[in-house]
Amino acid sequence: MKGKHNETEDNDKVQFGFWIYLMTDLLMFSVLFACYAVLHNNTFGGPGSHELFNMPLALTETLILLTSSFTCGLGMVFARNGDKNKTLAFFAVTFLLGISFLSLELSEFTQLFHEGNSFTRSGFLSSFFTLVGTHGLHIFSGLLWMALLLGYIATRGLTKSAMRKLTLLSLFWHFLDIVWIFIFTFVYLMGKM
Amino acid sequence: MEQFIFGKLTFATLPHEWFTVGGTVFITGMMIVGALFLTKTKRWKWLWREWLTSVDPKKIGIMYLIMAMLMLFRGGIDAVMMWTQQALASSNMPGLMGSQHGFIDASHFQEIATAHGNIMVFFVTMGFLFGLMNLILPLQIGARDVASPLLNTLGFWLYVAGAILINMFFVFGGHFSATGWLAAMPLSELQYSPGVGVDYWNWSLQVSGLGTLLGGINFIMTILKMRAPGMKLRDVPVFTWASFCSMLIVISIFPILAMTLALLFLDRFFGMHFFTSTAGGNPMMYINLIWTWGHPEIYVLILPIFGIWSEVVSTFSQKRLFGYTNTILATAGVMGLSMLVWLHHFFTMGAGADVNAFFGVITEFIAIPTGALFLSWLFTMFRGKISFKTPMYWFLGFVSTFSFGGMAGVMMGIAPIDFQVHNSLFLIAHFHTMVIGGALFGIFAGISYWFPKISGFTLNERLGKYAFWLWITGFLTAFVPLYILGLMGATRRLDHYAASTGWQPLFIVSAIGSLIIGCAVTMQVIQLVVSIRDRKKNQAGNDPWNGRTLEWYAPSPAPVYNFAVVPEVTGRDAFWEMKQKDLPKPVYHDIHMPKNTATGIYIAGFAFLIGFAMVWHIIWLAVLALIGAVVVLIRRAFDENTEYIIPASEVERIEKERRKD
Numbered sequence: 001m002k003g004k005h006n007e008t009e010d011n012d013k014v015q016f017g018f019w020i021y022l023m024t025d026l027l028m029f030s031v032l033f034a035c036y037a038v039l040h041n042n043t044f045g046g047p048g049s050h051e052l053f054n055m056p057l058a059l060t061e062t063l064i065l066l067t068s069s070f071t072c073g074l075g076m077v078f079a080r081n082g083d084k085n086k087t088l089a090f091f092a093v094t095f096l097l098g099i100s101f102l103s104l105e106l107s108e109f110t111q112l113f114h115e116g117n118s119f120t121r122s123g124f125l126s127s128f129f130t131l132v133g134t135h136g137l138h139i140f141s142g143l144l145w146m147a148l149l150l151g152y153i154a155t156r157g158l159t160k161s162a163m164r165k166l167t168l169l170s171l172f173w174h175f176l177d178i179v180w181i182f183i184f185t186f187v188y189l190m191g192k193m
Numbered sequence: 194m195e196q197f198i199f200g201k202l203t204f205a206t207l208p209h210e211w212f213t214v215g216g217t218v219f220i221t222g223m224m225i226v227g228a229l230f231l232t233k234t235k236r237w238k239w240l241w242r243e244w245l246t247s248v249d250p251k252k253i254g255i256m257y258l259i260m261a262m263l264m265l266f267r268g269g270i271d272a273v274m275m276w277t278q279q280a281l282a283s284s285n286m287p288g289l290m291g292s293q294h295g296f297i298d299a300s301h302f303q304e305i306a307t308a309h310g311n312i313m314v315f316f317v318t319m320g321f322l323f324g325l326m327n328l329i330l331p332l333q334i335g336a337r338d339v340a341s342p343l344l345n346t347l348g349f350w351l352y353v354a355g356a357i358l359i360n361m362f363f364v365f366g367g368h369f370s371a372t373g374w375l376a377a378m379p380l381s382e383l384q385y386s387p388g389v390g391v392d393y394w395n396w397s398l399q400v401s402g403l404g405t406l407l408g409g410i411n412f413i414m415t416i417l418k419m420r421a422p423g424m425k426l427r428d429v430p431v432f433t434w435a436s437f438c439s440m441l442i443v444i445s446i447f448p449i450l451a452m453t454l455a456l457l458f459l460d461r462f463f464g465m466h467f468f469t470s471t472a473g474g475n476p477m478m479y480i481n482l483i484w485t486w487g488h489p490e491i492y493v494l495i496l497p498i499f500g501i502w503s504e505v506v507s508t509f510s511q512k513r514l515f516g517y518t519n520t521i522l523a524t525a526g527v528m529g530l531s532m533l534v535w536l537h538h539f540f541t542m543g544a545g546a547d548v549n550a551f552f553g554v555i556t557e558f559i560a561i562p563t564g565a566l567f568l569s570w571l572f573t574m575f576r577g578k579i580s581f582k583t584p585m586y587w588f589l590g591f592v593s594t595f596s597f598g599g600m601a602g603v604m605m606g607i608a609p610i611d612f613q614v615h616n617s618l619f620l621i622a623h624f625h626t627m628v629i630g631g632a633l634f635g636i637f638a639g640i641s642y643w644f645p646k647i648s649g650f651t652l653n654e655r656l657g658k659y660a661f662w663l664w665i666t667g668f669l670t671a672f673v674p675l676y677i678l679g680l681m682g683a684t685r686r687l688d689h690y691a692a693s694t695g696w697q698p699l700f701i702v703s704a705i706g707s708l709i710i711g712c713a714v715t716m717q718v719i720q721l722v723v724s725i726r727d728r729k730k731n732q733a734g735n736d737p738w739n740g741r742t743l744e745w746y747a748p749s750p751a752p753v754y755n756f757a758v759v760p761e762v763t764g765r766d767a768f769w770e771m772k773q774k775d776l777p778k779p780v781y782h783d784i785h786m787p788k789n790t791a792t793g794i795y796i797a798g799f800a801f802l803i804g805f806a807m808v809w810h811i812i813w814l815a816v817l818a819l820i821g822a823v824v825v826l827i828r829r830a831f832d833e834n835t836e837y838i839i840p841a842s843e844v845e846r847i848e849k850e851r852r853k854d
Binding site: 009021023024025028031032035038042043119120122123127129130152161 | 340341344406410411413414417418419444445447448449451452453456459460463464465466467469471472473474475478482823827830831833
């Protein structure tokens with residue numbers, strides 16, 4: 001606080017704030033999980049989770065997202081070592097994995113739509129689409145953020161500000177991974193039980 | 194095509210009833226007067242640069258207070274309209290102004306009741322609290338700024354955007370929500386409320402709730418990361434501690450509110466089935482979710498007030514607070530319990546005796562830490578050198594009203610009693626005792642206590658005391674009859690009642706009380722005007738009350754950087770200790786401060802547009818506004834040049850000027 005601003009102190013503050021944000025986001029997801037728990041049997045005569053879920057697809061999505069978390073972690077290691085090219089490469093892989101996750105999710109959604117099982121059909125489908133879709137929306141904003149940040153790093157290098165943003169992004173990405181593990185367990189696996 | 198451009202907005206929806214036309218004329222009139230004044234005095238640029246884009250928490254705090262006062266005026270008019278209606282709406286009296294009973298028709302009455310509740314909770318009480326926290330909290334912990342100036346200004350402007358949205362139906366017509374302040378379900382679903390009212394309600398709360406959440410994150414960061422060197426958590430002033438507990442509740446419950454409102458939006462806009470009564474929706478799930486937010490929300494309001502009382506009582510008794518640690522433990526205890534009692538708002542749901550017993554018992558438990566707080570304050574006064582300034586009057590008013598309001602709460606925590614008085618005026622009287630006798634009195638005490646720090650001069654004591662006596666008389670006259678009426682069976686939101694009930698005399702007494710409250714508010718306005726007029730005579734100096742905490746160490750009003758030299762803290766009541774010894778001559782350094790930014794006002798502007806567009810289903814506008822908000826956010830994220838330096842010589846000049854005494 002004396003005279004010059006302290007960089008580490010600043011970083012510390014921003015990261016702490018971001019952690020609080022992540023916790024509030026987790027609470028938003030918990031509301032959606034709770035709604036799903038209440039509504040998952042309310043199929044209103046329509047199909048339930050047994051008939052609808054495509055397990056190989058869900059497993060593929062899971063593996064893709066887990067791998068993307070791994071490449072994201074590797075990217076961070078290289079970023080800390082100051083290796084710009086490898087950082088960019090690993091985050092590019094993360095980005096592509098994110099895109100493929102999102103397209104698989106969208107293909108699942110479109111298929112459900114085509115079969116007439118949209119979110120208006122029943123309380124169960126409303127809560128399913130909202131929970132999984134909110135996660136997808138988070139992935140989408142993460143990808144947007146990643147693209148911008150990669151462009152920034154490519155032109156200006158691994159500056160202190162870029163490192164700070166990259167750290168937050170990786171936190172965000174791992175966070176989404178954890179949420180997805182819960183979705184995979186509670187929605188898909190338990191839905192098939 | 195027309196529907197694409199304007200959505201559901203047509204000429205037919207424009208204002209055409211006397212109250213909406215009146216509102217429109219009033220609002221536009223005020224805007225024209227304001228604009229003329231600014232143009233005449235050439236103050237547009239000054240307003241934009243010095244205030245609207247400011248990141249100085251002290252200026253943001255003042256803007257919060259002004260906004261909250263405006264909204265208090267708006268919510269107060271709603272209240273007086275309801276009281277007048279109920280005084281007139283006995284079934285044997287002829288209706289006036291074209292309505293069957295009283296002078297307001299039934300659906301309009303429901304809209305007023307809804308708006309009144311939302312405005313008073315979201316925009317008045319929250320506004321005042323965030324205002325006081327912005328003004329005082331950084332000073333109390335010896336900080337130059339809050340942790341994130343950007344979040345702070347963004348939070349404030351989202352609050353303003355929400356406040357404008359809730360009043361928009363005056364200008365663009367349609368109706369406001371008529372389904373109660375927390376939207377009864379499934380009544381608020383599209384099937385039963387097809388108009389735009391519920392959407393206005395939904396988006397207004399969504400936007401301002403987001404602002405509150407950001408504000409909460411910011412204050413938690415500030416308290417944990419920005420304290421002056423040497424200030425341990427066990428040295429933090431009680432108001433800051435209480436605000437901290439309150440903000441912990443904010444970050445725990447506002448995500449729930451955001452999601453609940455979002456789900457209601459999905460139901461109404463995309464035809465989903467979360468809370469519908471058909472297709473597998475579950476209306477009671479909404480009631481549970483909204484009260485999981487709603488009950489702790491009341492404690493968000495009251496906890497900082499408890500903190501204000503602790504400061505006021507200890508300052509005006511010239512004593513250390515009795516039981517500092519106990520006070521904080523009790524506050525934290527109330528915080529924890531507040532999140533476990535939501536079901537007592539609907540014992541009648543039919544959850545069964547065991548569930549009701551659990552929530553009933555936890556509800557009663559809240560009285561224990563609250564009682565401990567009262568003991569702390571009373572023992573602080575015991576053998577203190579008490580000076581009866583206006584804040585102490587408010588305190589004594591609070592002690593008496595809050596105690597009997599609390600006892601009514603303890604009664605309703607017993608499920609069998611609650612079954613009798615559920616949704617009756619008894620309940621209305623109870624929670625108004627808590628939010629007026631508790632929160633609002635505390636806000637008034639806080640404002641008169643800290644006013645010299647905010648402005649540099651004190652408020653007129655005599656007029657302040659007149660205002661207090663009018664308030665307490667008016668308050669009791671207005672609400673004691675409601676307790677009785679509630680026990681006689683009058684329910685809430687009654688727009689008329691049968692003459693045979695014999696309720697009318699009590700309703701008239703209650704309405705007279707509201708007029709006395711009106712006089713009290715007028716007295717407060719006079720007090721403010723007179724105090725500003727006499728400001729040269731009432732110069733306060735930096736420490737008018739012989740204070741104990743660090744905010745009294747800063748100059749009044751504090752300069753933008755708060756403290757030229759950040760104080761080293763060695764214990765509790767830091768300023769009191771500093772006064773006991775001689776301080777070394779200060780050595781000034783350059784100070785880094787955040788630059789003003791328009792990011793907050795732009796993003797909130799776009800948020801307002803999104804809300805407005807979604808109310809009227811103008812999709813293109815919503816999409817454009819969303820893109821706009823994201824672009825502004827990205828530009829800010831990659832802006833590296835957000836600070837400026839105040840050179841040491843300038844600091845020295847300002848300090849010499851401010852610390853003349």
